[in-house]
Amino acid sequence: MYAKKLGFIVLASALAVSASGTFALAQDSAKQDVKAAGHDTKDATKDTGHAIATGSKKTATGTKKVYHKSVSGTKTAADKTADGTKTVGKDIGHGTKVAAKDTAHGTEKVGDKIAGKPTPQ
Numbered sequence: 001m002y003a004k005k006l007g008f009i010v011l012a013s014a015l016a017v018s019a020s021g022t023f024a025l026a027q028d029s030a031k032q033d034v035k036a037a038g039h040d041t042k043d044a045t046k047d048t049g050h051a052i053a054t055g056s057k058k059t060a061t062g063t064k065k066v067y068h069k070s071v072s073g074t075k076t077a078a079d080k081t082a083d084g085t086k087t088v089g090k091d092i093g094h095g096t097k098v099a100a101k102d103t104a105h106g107t108e109k110v111g112d113k114i115a116g117k118p119t120p121q
Contacts, residue, residue: 112119
């Protein structure tokens with residue numbers, strides 16, 4: 001009976017030691033999984049941050065480019081408008097002179113008719 005009891009104690013001890021080792025391995029495995037997940041999340045966050053920074057720089061560069069092109073286009077439009085206004089002003093001035101001469105000539109003709117002068121051919 002003493003041998004039976006001793007065998008049972010040895011067997012129980014062996015099972016307890018092996019179960020605790022398995023439990024410890026399971027804990028280490030879960031702990032390692034959590035660590036790995038944390039590192040993966042950290043790496044993904046870094047990658048996302050770098051992508052956002054790169055995209056932001058490209059957007060800023062594009063915005064500056066569009067701004068400068070808009071300024072250039074506005075200056076060109078203003079210059080062309082000024083040139084067109086000068087041309088129109090010259091044409092109006094010329095038209096006014098011609099109209100004034102024609103009016104003076106017409107008034108002269110009417111004055112000659114009233115005075116009885118013959119009309120030149």
